[in-house]
Amino acid sequence: MPLDAMVTAVIETSLNQLLALDQQSPERLRKLTGKVLKLELRELKPLWFVFSDRRLDVLAQHEGQADAVLSLSLTALGLLKDPSALTRYIREEKLDLSGDPQVVQAFSSLLGELAIDWEEQLSHYTGDVVAHSLFRGARQARQLLGRELCRSQRQLAEYLTEEARLAPGPLEVASFNDDVEALAQQLKAVELRLARIEQQVT
Incomplete structure (x- = not known):
């Protein structure tokens, strides 16, 4: 769908540009190489994040299995800034997680620890x-x-x-x-x- 492709392209371009401004992001991105994260935003369609050692791709559809599935609302996206609190947020039912929790923690660190001058x-x-x-x-x-x-x-x-x-x-x-x-x-x-x-x- 053209609209889905446009939305994912905007998200993908924005995130990769932000990562390029942080000198430490390649090291954090390397921990996610080859992993796939499915992000289920309750107000929108699912997004798939496919990680390589140099960038991340954002897709509206993906045929393979996700290493982790994260479900939350748009208003709860800010919770991902603190990787150490993810377990508490899951216990408080602010978000749902299935699969490998380390993938979600690495994704949270990738975005939450951006240090841009x-x-x-x-x-x-x-x-x-x-x-x-x-x-x-x-x-x-x-x-x-x-x-x-x-x-x-x-x-x-x-x-x-x-x-x-x-x-x-x-x-x-x-x-x-x-x-x-x-x-x-x-x-x-x-x-x-x-x-x-x-x-x-x-």
Whole structure:
């Protein structure tokens, strides 16, 4: 089908271009040489990943058997970034795996451990000075955004606890815990007195 071929070609080209930008990817790709992974995305048609020592091919159909079959939703694709957590995700039923789990772990490492120097890549088109300035500005903007987000969270917490009174403040929580502890001690004292009275009666 022309549409399937176009989709797989776009995915294949994009992934191979990303791998080409990472100097360590050939070593990780070598671990998958000769392997076939079937990826079943619940919202789309299955994709087959066929690995060689230099590249990966993405197919809409494949006649041979897959070494591993991975089933998950599109929203769960981000989970593949952490190969060490795959067993936990399977246990939590966030994804299904059949076949050789090492193939899926190697595939996860191949994509999740990409280390691309985007500043260097951009410098090929803009020059070193412009690329460095752009990335420095982006880092500063991200830091500023992070600080503003933290400040907003603090202000919201203060509003909820002090003005709107929708949540207790830390002093109120501590006071409540002290009251509960005192009540527990009083109950123990009452239980002891009742036990002594019961012994005297009997």
